[in-house]
Amino acid sequence: MSRLTGDHRSTTIESEGKPVVAVVDAPGGGYVDDPDIEQRILGHAAEVRLHIVPEGEHHLAGGIDADYLILWHRVRLARGFFETAKRCRAVVCASVGYDHVDRVAAAAGGVPVFHVPHYGSEEVADHALALALSLARRLPELDRHVRSGGWDWQAIGDARRLREMTCGLIGFGRIGMAVAQRMKALGMRVVFHDPYTHPGIEKPLTVERVHRLDDLLGQADIVSVHVPLDTATRHLLGARELGLLKPGAILVNTARGAVVDAAALRTALEDRRPAYVGLDVVEDEPGIPQWLREHPRALVTPHAAFYSVQSLTELRTRAAEAVLQMLDGTQVTSAFAVP
């Protein structure tokens, strides 16, 4: 059965007394147009509904009558949702980050929250590498030069040899480590700052640990950000920190926009610390400031780093399998409880 009412789109594929699993996406999110994967995995045990929240209601405070939610990241679950959604037994975030869910309210409401942190680490690492390499080799400038009728190799400007660069990684989890492997393959020295990762992890991975963020910022030619967004990492890179970068440095952020203070970044770019910025994420997505759209030394992609045909399929499969494991009462191994 399929129902379309106003801005609400609700596609019901099974019914009659089964638990309800709502796949919740934002308009234009486009992650799930057809819940066919979820239906294939869950259809025998649950009623699967696709719920597209109305435009302008990304902070969801209620209105979904379901036992389980598979939640896509452009929809925010606010406190009010957990106060009113008495039927909700669990939320599975179809994402690595879970900063879009009020976890305190979820815990107070007794609703466990899961996420799927391991579906697309390679894609994000590849994307961070692509942004860094494109900027290091000045591809946006060269492309603009050729498109405007030029053919002068000197348009490459002051590009430097990669093998003599240092790459500094802020956050050394799944994605940070995958980026380290890629940068090392290019011959770069790799340093990282992560106060919480395993002591000694630098040894087997033959990278260097930097205990103070300030020291990383002062020595890296390419800085790539791979921390989760939380209260401690919001604006982790503000005016002071950006001022510590090497002149000419490249900054890449594929983590979350708010880790970098956008207003401070605008000023810092004028000072060429960083000289170039590659962003897959911005503060207040999907809004993007006009100055950033127009900046000649910014390379910006629309939060696409996670994506490949395979990673999206893996993500949807893992999220649905996690709900099935909950329904079966077996150990949940396809997703992980958020801390």
Ligand code: NAD
């Ligand atoms: P992860 O949990 O494996 O690694 C994050 C690391 O950051 C951890 O090792 C943690 O110790 C470290 N960390 C936390 N606070 C820190 C701080 N203040 N300073 C330094 N290090 C700190 O996560 P991951 O899988 O590597 O993903 C990283 C982030 O990437 C996610 O949280 C998510 O927001 C983002 N992400 C973006 C996309 C995209 O499409 N752009 C896709 C997936 C993930």
